[in-house]
Amino acid sequence: xxxxxxxxxxxxxxxREKGYTMAMDKGLSIREVEDFIEVAGEYVDIVKLxxxxxxxxxxxxxxxxxxxxxxxxxxxxxxxxxxxxxRNKFDEYRRILDKYELQYAEVSDGSIELPHExxxxxxxxxxxxxxxxxxxxxxxxxxxxxxxxxxxxxxxELDAGAWKVIGEAREGGNVGLFRSTGEVRSGLVEEIxxxxxxxxIIWEAPQKEQQVWFVKLLGANVNLGNISPKEVVPLxxxxxxxxxxxxxxxxxxxxVQ
Amino acid sequence: xxxxxxxxxxxxxxxREKGYTMAMDKGLSIREVEDFIEVAGEYVDIVKLxxxxxxxxxxxxxxxxxxxxxxxxxxxxxxxxxxxxxRNKFDEYRRILDKYELQYAEVSDGSIELPHExxxxxxxxxxxxxxxxxxxxxxxxxxxxxxxxxxxxxxxELDAGAWKVIGEAREGGNVGLFRSTGEVRSGLVEEIxxxxxxxxIIWEAPQKEQQVWFVKLLGANVNLGNISPKEVVPLxxxxxxxxxxxxxxxxxxxxVQ
Amino acid sequence: xxxxxxxxxxxxxxxREKGYTMAMDKGLSIREVEDFIEVAGEYVDIVKLxxxxxxxxxxxxxxxxxxxxxxxxxxxxxxxxxxxxxRNKFDEYRRILDKYELQYAEVSDGSIELPHExxxxxxxxxxxxxxxxxxxxxxxxxxxxxxxxxxxxxxxELDAGAWKVIGEAREGGNVGLFRSTGEVRSGLVEEIxxxxxxxxIIWEAPQKEQQVWFVKLLGANVNLGNISPKEVVPLxxxxxxxxxxxxxxxxxxxxVQ
Numbered sequence: 001x002x003x004x005x006x007x008x009x010x011x012x013x014x015x016r017e018k019g020y021t022m023a024m025d026k027g028l029s030i031r032e033v034e035d036f037i038e039v040a041g042e043y044v045d046i047v048k049l050x051x052x053x054x055x056x057x058x059x060x061x062x063x064x065x066x067x068x069x070x071x072x073x074x075x076x077x078x079x080x081x082x083x084x085x086x087r088n089k090f091d092e093y094r095r096i097l098d099k100y101e102l103q104y105a106e107v108s109d110g111s112i113e114l115p116h117e118x119x120x121x122x123x124x125x126x127x128x129x130x131x132x133x134x135x136x137x138x139x140x141x142x143x144x145x146x147x148x149x150x151x152x153x154x155x156x157e158l159d160a161g162a163w164k165v166i167g168e169a170r171e172g173g174n175v176g177l178f179r180s181t182g183e184v185r186s187g188l189v190e191e192i193x194x195x196x197x198x199x200x201i202i203w204e205a206p207q208k209e210q211q212v213w214f215v216k217l218l219g220a221n222v223n224l225g226n227i228s229p230k231e232v233v234p235l236x237x238x239x240x241x242x243x244x245x246x247x248x249x250x251x252x253x254x255x256v257q
Numbered sequence: 258x259x260x261x262x263x264x265x266x267x268x269x270x271x272x273r274e275k276g277y278t279m280a281m282d283k284g285l286s287i288r289e290v291e292d293f294i295e296v297a298g299e300y301v302d303i304v305k306l307x308x309x310x311x312x313x314x315x316x317x318x319x320x321x322x323x324x325x326x327x328x329x330x331x332x333x334x335x336x337x338x339x340x341x342x343x344r345n346k347f348d349e350y351r352r353i354l355d356k357y358e359l360q361y362a363e364v365s366d367g368s369i370e371l372p373h374e375x376x377x378x379x380x381x382x383x384x385x386x387x388x389x390x391x392x393x394x395x396x397x398x399x400x401x402x403x404x405x406x407x408x409x410x411x412x413x414e415l416d417a418g419a420w421k422v423i424g425e426a427r428e429g430g431n432v433g434l435f436r437s438t439g440e441v442r443s444g445l446v447e448e449i450x451x452x453x454x455x456x457x458i459i460w461e462a463p464q465k466e467q468q469v470w471f472v473k474l475l476g477a478n479v480n481l482g483n484i485s486p487k488e489v490v491p492l493x494x495x496x497x498x499x500x501x502x503x504x505x506x507x508x509x510x511x512x513v514q
Numbered sequence: 515x516x517x518x519x520x521x522x523x524x525x526x527x528x529x530r531e532k533g534y535t536m537a538m539d540k541g542l543s544i545r546e547v548e549d550f551i552e553v554a555g556e557y558v559d560i561v562k563l564x565x566x567x568x569x570x571x572x573x574x575x576x577x578x579x580x581x582x583x584x585x586x587x588x589x590x591x592x593x594x595x596x597x598x599x600x601r602n603k604f605d606e607y608r609r610i611l612d613k614y615e616l617q618y619a620e621v622s623d624g625s626i627e628l629p630h631e632x633x634x635x636x637x638x639x640x641x642x643x644x645x646x647x648x649x650x651x652x653x654x655x656x657x658x659x660x661x662x663x664x665x666x667x668x669x670x671e672l673d674a675g676a677w678k679v680i681g682e683a684r685e686g687g688n689v690g691l692f693r694s695t696g697e698v699r700s701g702l703v704e705e706i707x708x709x710x711x712x713x714x715i716i717w718e719a720p721q722k723e724q725q726v727w728f729v730k731l732l733g734a735n736v737n738l739g740n741i742s743p744k745e746v747v748p749l750x751x752x753x754x755x756x757x758x759x760x761x762x763x764x765x766x767x768x769x770v771q
Contacts (some may be wrong), residue, residue, distance in 0.1 A: 002574045003610050005597060027490035029292035034545035038573055052499035053490055059295055060259045079501055083262060087513045096260050111504040139501035170501065172465075208686075233541035233567055242566035244593055244684065246654035247625040256601045284747035286549035309756035310747055316552055317516045336758055340519060344770045355516050359742075368761040396758035427758065 008240050009220035009250045014045060018199040019221030019239070020164075023229050024206075025049035025170065026134035027072075030062050032229075037070045040232035046104065047072055048225070051079035064100055068122050078108025078135050081122075088169060090122065097130060107157075110168055116153065120160035127161030133202070134160075137168025137176030147191040154196050165196070166225055169204035173226070177203060177210075184213050199223065211235055212245040220250070265497050266477035266507045270503055271302060275423075275456040276478030276496070280486050281463075283307035283329075287319050289486075291296060294327045297489035303361065305482070307428060308336035321357055335365025335392050336380075343369050347379065349391065354387060364414075365392035367425055373410065377417035384418030390459070391417075394425025394433030404448040411453050422453070423482055426461035430483070434467075441470050456480065468492055469502040477507070521763045522754050523734035528559060532713040533735030533753070534678075537743050538685060538720075540564035540589075544576050546743075551584045554746035560618065561586055561607060562739070565593035577612055585631035592622025592649050595636075600626050602634065611644060621671075622649035624682055629669065634674035641675030647716070648674075651682025651690030661705040668710050679710070680739055687740070691717060691724075698727050713737065725749055726759040734764070 012019040023044045028036065029057050036044075047067055054060055067074045076097075084093035097105055107123050119134070126132050134157040136150055145153075154165045168176030168188075177185055192201070198218055204226040205211045215223045220239040227235055237243040241250035269276040280301045285293065293301075304324055311317055311333050326330045329508075331353075341350035353363055364380050376391070391414040393407055411422045424446075425433030430478050434442055449458070455475055461483040462468045471479045477496040484492055496502040498507035526533040537558045542550065544579040550558075561581055568574055568590050588638075590611075598607035611619055621637050640646050648671040650664055660680055668679045681703075682690030706715070709721045712732055719725045725745075728736045734753040740742070741749055751757040755764035 001569055002571075003569065003613075005569060005601065005605075007601060012423060015276065027296050029295045031288065031292055031545065035545055037569060038543045039541050042572060050491075052494050052497075055258055055260065055262060055499060056300070056493045056497070057259075057296060058299060058488055079499065079504065082504070083499055086510075087262065087264060092261075099260075109502045172355065190623070215551060230541065233570055234564075236570045237566050240566075240570070242569060242593065242597055244565065244625045247593065247596070253600075284553050284744065286552045288545065288549055307748075308758065309751050309754075312515055312517065312519060313557070313747055313750045313754070314516075314553060336756065336761065338758055339761070343765060343767075344519065344521060349518075356517075368758045386600060493678060 003106060005242075007251060007256045008242075011239065012221055014042070016045065018223055020045045020202060020223035021227055021232055021235060022046050022048060022225035023227045024048050024050045024203055024225075025063070025229065025234055026053050026171070027057055028063065028229065030059055030066060033063055033066045036229045037066070037072070040229065041070050041072065043236045044072060044232050047074045048077050048106070051077040052083055053077070054080060061100070073104050073200070075102060075104035075106055075133065077137055078106040079111060081105065081107055082109065082112045085114065085122070094126070094129060103130055104133060105130045106133045106135060106166070107162070108168075110135060110137065110139040116156065120156055123157055123160040130165045132161060133164055134162035135166040135168055139168065139175055141168055141175045141180055147188050150188065150192055151195045154192065154201070158196070158200060164200050164202050164223070166202045167192075167204055169206060169226060171206060171226060173204070173206040173210055179196050182207050182210065184210060186213070189217070208234070208238075208245070211238055215239055215246055216249055262499075264508060264513045265499075268496065269478055271299070273302065275480055277459060277480035278484055278489055278492060279300045279303050279305060279347050279459055279480075279482035280484045280489055281305050281307045282320070282486065283310050283428070284314055285320065287316055287323060287485065289339045290323045293486045294323070294329065297486065298327050298329065298345055300493045301329060304331045305363070306331060306333055309340055310333040310334070311337060318357070330361050332359060332361035332363055332390065335363040338362065338364055339366065339369045342371070342379070348417060351386060352385070352469065360387055361390060363390045363392060363423070364419070365425075367392060367396040367491055373413065377413055380414055380417040380419050389422055390417060391419035392423040392425055396425065396427055396432055398416065398432045398437055404445050407445065407449055408452045411458070415453075415457060421457050421459050421480070423459045424449075424461055426463060426467070426483060428463060428483060430461070430463040430467055435439045437445070439464050439467065441467060443470070444472070465495075465502070468495055472496055472503055472508055519756075521627070521765060521770045522620055525753065528556070530559065532737055534559045534737035535741055535746055535749060536560050536562060536716055536737070536739035537741045537746055538562050538564045539743065540567050540685070541571055541576070542743065543653050544573055544580060547577055547580045550743045551580070551586065554743065555584050555586065557750045558586060558746050561588045562620070563588060565591040566597055567591070568594060575614070586675060587618050589616060589620055589647065591619035592620040595619065595621055596623065596626045599628065599636070601676055608640070608643060617644055618647060619644045620647045620649060620680070621676070622682075624649060624651065624653040630670065633769070634670055634707065637671055637674040637676050645677045646675060647678055648676035649680040649682055653682065653684055653689055655689045655694055661702050664706055665700065665709045668706065668715070672710075672714060678714050678716050678737070680716045681718055683720060683724070683740060685720060685740060687718070687720040687724055695766055696721050696724065698724060703731070722748070722752075722759070725752055729753055729760055732764055
């Protein structure tokens, strides 16, 4: 850090199991990736190439090289997995992960209907090849999954070999964990946390108010995802109680003064 | 593309008459233009320098050179045309187009009152010098033009020599084709399409939901405009059915599996 | 300018007392700062490193060097001042300003409770070291300060040595001067202006509609702040009546035609 400030919440150091920040790259140029790493490389733990953007970007290999040199793992968005599954091309998907030497993969069913046993089987198989992140929740705002169901899905996916489970919110932050207004379904989150250890969950929380809500509920070291590259530094200040929104949350006024 | 995915909607190749993506540059630096082209040069067909930003940006000539080298035509936003017209300086405007060797120009009346005959005369004159895009619709959210009027304006402007007509939405996507909430005036769009060939229209659609709506209605090869440079790659995935929003739209489940 | 347009409102030249644009850098890379200066260096008067982002960005010194070389002063967001004050480390804050050779500092109480006499004392002390900007208004949207109170706070802070006072709005533009919807509290602004000279106030106005509102009320040379780096060029066109929103505001139709 550039100067000393005491009485800040403790942050786990990278590589870490919690306090994880997953950012979404939806089409950065090579230079933009370099700039992102210059500014936020210390704070970002993993990068998702949003949905199927890896199919169309012409700089895929170059980008992967830059992230790799910076020690930041990259994975393809779950929608790409689904694009291969719906075409009955799972083996081809596995070959592509190898071709690009990816160490992580996401398994999701946000856009397709997939029997949960099949989903768990995909997790099981992929877990032999890579570290698996599995995502729970639909991209369809009409499909409301009740809390007990979120819990049983998450638990089954962790049991099948997922390293962490992701709570769906999309790039917009308006489905799954959130109402269409972006408001957190707080009862859902709190019920999930009665059963699933908080370090096993990455909460997609693209909007600032959502990030603030999770940091206030779960502390500086909550795992958050779908963070825009430009918002990784702002998020770090929210985690540290150095932005207005969490400024008074972490401070014990008797201690500091 | 980086790997093979079958059963995707067919996309016309550049240069194309439909499936056109018009992006808006409202003040990119030279390097940002280079980055934009690296990432999205294959997908963007034409770039508009938003409204009158070309007047104030200090890097105008340099920018034009970079776009030109990449084979991407550039034109000045219609508001600049109007700024010259309201000052009674049409000839000066024509000289500026020549000075910067522009091949395209926009004729619009979004901010000024212009008798339609005059507008068509400007189109006619400019069409001898450049390829003309003409824009229909007001930037004033209080001015609601009925569908039959949109149609007659568009037809007259095409007859006067406009290569394509643009449906107004502004950078925000909240006027003209859209309600102030950003919702598409769908009856208007469908009525226009009963009379004007869809490849002759570029729909300004800066918001993702608007892009999705048009792609679902008119297919992968709809012409869309006012796309933010950062959203050209995401839009391409929407066109291809590779983002959640259109994922199931293009796929015939019997065919793929 | 790239070409001639007459009948534009006059803009004061830099360095200026009014028509001031304060931009917010919340984590730009070195190259992004260079790009920002290439595009908007002529139009931006001062840059704030948003809230406490200067604590976490790894490129702080490099960034300050680039801004300095371009002649653009930089200051740390008021929240950083408050982070030191709440820890009872004012002297350390002063040393940090010296260490980074900053010429400006902000004094605010947007996140902490600070007796106004104490705030004015901080202004007084800092004014011996740097040029002080002081900010009025809470970041808490529940704390509504009545207009007469805004006026007496602003006047006292100017009397204590603040060079200009800033009206709070945050990065989002949804507190202080604005309702939670972003709408301007216009009665508040107009009442403030009956007592405080308009060149002494910088209005935080991150949203386009807010910028337009202020330019229409106070003219091209209103002082505006919390402008995103990407919006400095668009704002300049709003000031000049070259964007749809203010297009007809500055023009005297009898004069131009």
